[in-house]
Amino acid sequence: GNSVTQMEGPVTLSEEAFLTINCTYTATGYPSLFWYVQYPGEGLQLLLKATKADDKGSNKGFEATYRKETTSFHLEKGSVQVSDSAVYFCALSAFSNDYKLSFGAGTTVTVRA
Amino acid sequence: GAVVSQHPSRVICKSGTSVKIECRSLDFQATTMFWYRQFPKQSLMLMATSNEGSKATYEQGVEKDKFLINHASLTLSTLTVTSAHPEDSSFYICSAGGLSGNTIYFGEGSWLTVV
Numbered sequence: 142g143n144s145v146t147q148m149e150g151p152v153t154l155s156e157e158a159f160l161t162i163n164c165t166y167t168a169t170g171y172p173s174l175f176w177y178v179q180y181p182g183e184g185l186q187l188l189l190k191a192t193k194a195d196d197k198g199s200n201k202g203f204e205a206t207y208r209k210e211t212t213s214f215h216l217e218k219g220s221v222q223v224s225d226s227a228v229y230f231c232a233l234s235a236f237s238n239d240y241k242l243s244f245g246a247g248t249t250v251t252v253r254a
Numbered sequence: 255g256a257v258v259s260q261h262p263s264r265v266i267c268k269s270g271t272s273v274k275i276e277c278r279s280l281d282f283q284a285t286t287m288f289w290y291r292q293f294p295k296q297s298l299m300l301m302a303t304s305n306e307g308s309k310a311t312y313e314q315g316v317e318k319d320k321f322l323i324n325h326a327s328l329t330l331s332t333l334t335v336t337s338a339h340p341e342d343s344s345f346y347i348c349s350a351g352g353l354s355g356n357t358i359y360f361g362e363g364s365w366l367t368v369v
């Protein structure tokens with residue numbers, strides 16, 4: 142079946158540091174891949190997505206590239222801010238949209254000023 | 255602002271009792287709602303998919319008689335954990351999709367502790 146393995150946290154870094162959160166997946170067929178973010182006290186929000194191999198999703202300075210050869214979808218941001226402190230979830234769907242998602246365990250990121 | 259609201263955000267109940275968690279779509283009609291559960295340090299796991307006016311579809315290994323899902327209207331789905339046990343203590347989160355298709359919105363999640 143489908144599964145997502147996500148880098149364990151927590152991750153603590155300083156403002157303007159480079160952030161990478163690793164995500165690999167196992168799936169049959171050609172899944173769509175997502176990164177969700179959950180800020181304290183809020184629901185999960187879609188951060189970015191990619192629906193086919195070599196697609197790059199980007200939003201708010203975050204990027205992730207769908208790598209079929211390595212079955213990965215690593216999240217990166219070149220210069221983090223305190224406001225990026227949140228829990229980040231990698232997810233996949235067998236559908237072209239975000240129905241019936243399979244999630245990773247989530248990575249807590251704390252950015253210190 | 256939030257488009258999907260879950261209530262309660264935290265609940266403690268005694269073993270053997272039932273507890274209900276609500277998931278409401280605030281400004282759109284949610285034809286489909288999903289319920290997920292997350293145990294500590296594990297992934298969010300899909301429990302069931304509910305479509306308004308029909309029975310929920312449960313994922314393999316999820317007891318439908320224990321986790322009752324009702325999606326009686328286009329703005330409300332409820333998850334009732336019946337005869338709760340400490341092992342049911344978990345983080346439960348819902349998501350909802352509307353008639354227009356692809357966008358899914360998540361609730362804030364509910365922490366259930368069974369003592």
